Amino acid sequence: MHAIFLTVNHPNPAIVAQHAVRRLPRLALWLFCIAYVLPGFIGRDPWKREDMVSFGFMSSLADAFGDPAVNWLKPLLMGQVDPGAALLPYWLGAWAIQLAPSGLTPDAAVRIPFAGLLLLTFAATWYAVYALARSPSAQPIAFAFGGEAHPLDYARAIADGGLLALIACLGLARLAHETTPALAQLSFTAVLFFGLANLATHRRTALAFMAIGLPSLVLSGAPTTALLLGGGGALVMALQSRHSLRVRMLDVGLILLLCLACGLLAHKLDLWRWRLQPQHLQDIRRIGSLFIWFLWPAWPLAVWTLWRWRLQLTQVWQHPHLALPLWFLSVTLISTSITGLSDRALLLALPPLATLAAFALPTLERSVSALVDWFTLLFFSVCGLTIWIVWLSMQTGWPAQPAANVARLAPGFEFSFSAPAFAVALLATLAWVGLVQWRAGRHRSALWKSLVLPAGGAALCWLLLMTLWLPLLNFGRGYAPLVRQVSQLMGPTACVNTHALTLSQGAAFGFHGAYRLIPLGTPKTPDCPWLIADHLAVLLQAPSVTQWRERETIFRPTDDGEAIVVYERVSP
Numbered sequence: 001m002h003a004i005f006l007t008v009n010h011p012n013p014a015i016v017a018q019h020a021v022r023r024l025p026r027l028a029l030w031l032f033c034i035a036y037v038l039p040g041f042i043g044r045d046p047w048k049r050e051d052m053v054s055f056g057f058m059s060s061l062a063d064a065f066g067d068p069a070v071n072w073l074k075p076l077l078m079g080q081v082d083p084g085a086a087l088l089p090y091w092l093g094a095w096a097i098q099l100a101p102s103g104l105t106p107d108a109a110v111r112i113p114f115a116g117l118l119l120l121t122f123a124a125t126w127y128a129v130y131a132l133a134r135s136p137s138a139q140p141i142a143f144a145f146g147g148e149a150h151p152l153d154y155a156r157a158i159a160d161g162g163l164l165a166l167i168a169c170l171g172l173a174r175l176a177h178e179t180t181p182a183l184a185q186l187s188f189t190a191v192l193f194f195g196l197a198n199l200a201t202h203r204r205t206a207l208a209f210m211a212i213g214l215p216s217l218v219l220s221g222a223p224t225t226a227l228l229l230g231g232g233g234a235l236v237m238a239l240q241s242r243h244s245l246r247v248r249m250l251d252v253g254l255i256l257l258l259c260l261a262c263g264l265l266a267h268k269l270d271l272w273r274w275r276l277q278p279q280h281l282q283d284i285r286r287i288g289s290l291f292i293w294f295l296w297p298a299w300p301l302a303v304w305t306l307w308r309w310r311l312q313l314t315q316v317w318q319h320p321h322l323a324l325p326l327w328f329l330s331v332t333l334i335s336t337s338i339t340g341l342s343d344r345a346l347l348l349a350l351p352p353l354a355t356l357a358a359f360a361l362p363t364l365e366r367s368v369s370a371l372v373d374w375f376t377l378l379f380f381s382v383c384g385l386t387i388w389i390v391w392l393s394m395q396t397g398w399p400a401q402p403a404a405n406v407a408r409l410a411p412g413f414e415f416s417f418s419a420p421a422f423a424v425a426l427l428a429t430l431a432w433v434g435l436v437q438w439r440a441g442r443h444r445s446a447l448w449k450s451l452v453l454p455a456g457g458a459a460l461c462w463l464l465l466m467t468l469w470l471p472l473l474n475f476g477r478g479y480a481p482l483v484r485q486v487s488q489l490m491g492p493t494a495c496v497n498t499h500a501l502t503l504s505q506g507a508a509f510g511f512h513g514a515y516r517l518i519p520l521g522t523p524k525t526p527d528c529p530w531l532i533a534d535h536l537a538v539l540l541q542a543p544s545v546t547q548w549r550e551r552e553t554i555f556r557p558t559d560d561g562e563a564i565v566v567y568e569r570v571s572p
Contacts, residue, residue: 013308014140014362016149020445021157029160035428036167036459037118039466040177041111045478046511049504050344051178052479056507057082058093058110058179065098073269078498078506079519085271086181086221089114093179107511114179117187121176122163124190125351128197129162129358130155135200135240137312138321140362154447161448162358165301168454169350171294171343173462182344184220188213189229189328190351196233196324199251200240210255214262221273223266225348228331231259236327239317287337294346297372297454301357302329308363321359325352361447369450377436380457384429384464391468406472412557413475421467428467432460476558479508485554486532486564487513495528500537505564531567538565546570 046052056077064070074081075090082090093110100109132138133155142148149157166172175182192213198206210230217226234255238248266272291299305322312319316326332349339345364372393402394415406413435456439449465473475481486509490496495516498506509515509532518525520543531548548567555563 012137012139012141012312014138014359016140016154016362016447017143017147017445018149018153020447021149021153022446023153023156024160024446024448029163032455032459033119033122033163033167035463037115037122037177039463040173041115042108042466043470044177044466045474045480046107046507047178047473047477048479048508049502050180050182052504052507052511053077053082054089054178054180055093055107055110056503056510057090058097059106059507059511061090061094062097062106065094077503078501078517079522080503082221083273084181084221085269085273086184086219087269087271088216088219089179089181089184089221092184110179114183117183118176121183121187121190121351122166124187124194125166125354126159126163128190128194128351129355130159131194131197131201132321132324132355133158133359135320137240137319138359157447158358158361161361161451162354164448164451164455165298165357166350166354168451168458169294169298169354170296170458171347172350173458175344175347180344181221182347185217185222185225185344186347186350188217188220189222189225189332189348192217192226192229192233193324193328193351193355196230196237197320199234199237200320203247203251207251207254211258214258215265218262218266218271219269221271222348223262223271225331225335227259227263229328230262231256232327232331233324236317236323237320240320240323290336290343290346291333294343295349295353297376298350298353298357301360302353304363304368305356305360309359322356325355328352329356357451361450364450372450373439373453376453376457380432380453380461383457383461384432387461387464387468388425388429394472410472410476410558412481413472415471418467418471421470425464425467428460428463432456479505479556480512482554482556482562482564483509483512486566489552489554489566490530493528493530495526497525497528497531499531499533499543500541501532501534505534527569529569531569533565533567535563535565543567 046055057075060077061070061072061075072091073087075087092113096109096113097106100106100112134151138158139151140149140154176186177183191209195206195209195213198209214226214230217223217229234252238252306313309319309322312322316323329349329352332346332352336342336345336349389399390402390406393399394406395417397403406415435452439452493515495518496509496513498509498517498519501509501517501519506517510517518528520531531543533543535553547570549570551566551568553563553565
């Protein structure tokens, strides 16, 4: 009761006893992160479209490694530059291909550094939340007779909750496992977030990581976001720093100088891209739908945090555990809203959103925590069971309807049994059952308990998809079936002319077909025996009928809207 009397009209709603901040075993946390990261980076084909395009740029750089005529500041694919103006992610992929052992395929090699980027995201987010939770305004209320949580134990428990909230977000799974600039932007945003979170207590470390995060984010295709996050974040943290006014002004000056240098770098390399798009009423509805599912389940907890800590919001600049994530979240949400409602832009909101969600944990009522557990248990159990039922139907034909749906949506797909995939999926399912039993039994008072099932359920469903359904997903989202059909028609050929292929199609034929692709109109175009063209481009402008004869239009098996028109050269 002594704690209740102390919290009357108190701006800090966190009432946490020492027994509630028990440690989440580090080995279990690391194994959990690895189990989430590896599926999706192992055994998967490059998917359409951004994933394949990014891989195409990396392959083109790697193939031209050491060629002085190749400009690494202007990577080219099919004679075109990257519309997103990203450089660093393509360099990482190209270096990985060059350094990979001979037995490793190029698409597998490029995933190694990107798996590292995802792990870096997790580590930077954990340590950022840990630093913010140690700030005086974030600490729980001291009890009159002792027994409140120790500051370091409390910060560690909040950081564990923040990492679990990040993993639980539904929008993270697919985009964080693609080898695209979006993952690099997410990772370096988390690094920048970590640097700013530690600015008040570990200046040198913070400035060093900001010196890495800011230019890396610029070189990953997000210069405007980098400067807004870095400059604004520096001002936010300077207002509550424990250092003297002179030191705070020096820190702000150094960071703003770094932002200026990064802006000049972006200008010098022509990395600025303005993607402002006017929004209409239907777009507002779309953005609401996107935010709700993409940021689930972190956004309801973040809203709860802002409500329960609302008395501190009147002077939010004095409370870094609220001010810094709010600044990052505001920049990314506004950027997403005005640049075409891209889920890849929204991806950058996840680390600050997970941070806000973590600070809801000390204030959750038992009924709310139970509601989260029951909803999560039902939702992810049903999702996991559905994945298993569809897999069983594809294997045995029972029940019949799921297999019939797969045959209708993916014509030509032939399923095969994989013992390793089955074993991993079975172990993951048993681990989920054990996690549910653990949650219902022991450690009920652990502060991070309410996020164990959401994070575990998200990891379970992603792992099941990337094992049991991986052949189906490769068939449905990849280009290999389309390239295979076109190759069977053309047969062996030295070169292939192209007409208005998209970047993803060009990268796919270069990788899966190993063709030498030469666009029509290229100076001294060789007389290749075959020509392939995007069927939408053919509707606007078909190749010359005097030189080419149309042979067949081949549709991608799972998408009637995408097809390749194959032409054969007419003999003179």
